[in-house]
Amino acid sequence: MKMSKEIAVAKVSEIKPGEAKQVEVDGEPVAIFNVDGQFYAIHDTCTHSGASLAEGTVEDGAVTCPWHGAQFDLKTGKNLSMPAPAPVESYQLKIEGDVIKIVL
Template sequence: MMEYYKAAEVSDVREGELHPVEVDGEPVCLAKIDNQIFAFTDNCTHISGPLNEGDFEGCMVTCPWHGAQFDVRTGKVLRGPARQDLHTYPVKIEGESIFIGLPPNEE
């Protein structure tokens, strides 16, 4: 069962900009595209570069360390050196709050 955690307010995330947050200890990056909010892991799958510091254009983020590119809507790798897709998270809006779904911790 997915657990949802408050990540930010809708007004915090600007169209065309990346917004880093920490959700239950996980580094997550939020992006707004055409007024829809997407959430993905903030670490590049190549060697964990901070994606929130990279270039963001359209729906593509470019890692600032080695130039890997990803579609933030799907997490798909668009250009290497990364070979593994980004983990994306379900987003739920309640009122003015953004909630991110994380799988339960397995103990």
């Protein structure tokens, strides 16, 4: 069985509700979102042309890509609309006090 790894990526206090932040995890850009106090993490590169999804707008549990409007589910990374051809990876998070950790 593979051991899971936890990596501290941000502080709860630095991502306000309604905001997002790009962090780096093992060299990969990951977008952390705070939706009404609930945190989500997905890979930060839109599968269409590579926009940063942390710069997108969030509504109803999905982020809309800032460049051409593709939508991704924040929980699963599933691509919900064109022109995104594929999902983005989603990551499990663990909150410990003020620390947000990604579980790999």
